[in-house]
Amino acid sequence: MEPDILELESFLPYRLYRLADAVSREFSRVYKERHGLTRPEWRTLSGLGQRGTMTATELGEQSAMHKTKVSRAVAELERRRWLTRTPDENDRRVEHLALTKAGLAAYREMVPLAKAFEGELLARMSADERAAVATGIAAMERALEEKS
Amino acid sequence: MEPDILELESFLPYRLYRLADAVSREFSRVYKERHGLTRPEWRTLSGLGQRGTMTATELGEQSAMHKTKVSRAVAELERRRWLTRTPDENDRRVEHLALTKAGLAAYREMVPLAKAFEGELLARMSADERAAVATGIAAMERALEEKS
DNA sequence: CCAAACTGGTTTCATTTGTAACCATTGAAA
């Protein structure tokens, strides 16, 4: 292990990114093939299904998306009539977003698929490994927070 | 924890992606600010620095990049005169890529920065946590392999 | 009050990306 060489295959940022990319790509087939959703759209659907009602800003915070992504995803789901916007009483800049019946139906259909995907992945690991995954991810999240 | 609700914040693919994205984005500042490199360009530089000489196909395999990304990254590094192409003797479709002096200099400058970045991140964790990260990532990589 | 700073959200534009088609070359098969 020469000190002036970087071994890409074991470099943490690279490994992490490649892993996340592969998992995400694999999982995206679930919602892409089913309904032709993009990732931002899926996250929006998922966020609203989980919480019921949110503003675009809240959505962005919850699902770690830039506001332009949120804006575009919301526009597309609205076009499909999967969500509706209700202007806020007090602040007319704000809109409250909620799923329609159709949107909720799509959400209810997706949830078990998502859980199954995650379940299958975890099922290929030992209990110890699953614990390590949980600990490791939490540790990295925390370490990253501190870094900034 | 209702069974018909998916908690996005603890959903593995989402969490993993968000984490990788944040780490990668943070790290990208290192090479973006320093030389204005994109991620594919950085990976190309890194791969060639590490292995010395590679073909575009090998580069793609080593660094998990689609061949169009490789092609474009190589073209850009060539434009900067950081790498050169040498046609293969036996197979005229193949080119062997290698860093020039300038490319190697850039590589040598980047390596310690990359290692420092990774080191700082790991330094914010306990030894147990670092072990969990290693075990967890390896487990996920393996589990994902099996899945397909 | 009123101007300036700020905030929620959208749009514009340039860059990045992925897919598919493509070109040239090679290998295998008839």
Next chain:
DNA sequence: TTTCAATGGTTACAAATGAAACCAGTTTGG
């Protein structure tokens, strides 16, 4: 041989993304 499938690599086109400008509206300070 000649043809046909496969392979290394590039290019063209469409879609996804990010940064910054933008347009309401709202708040703050003088």
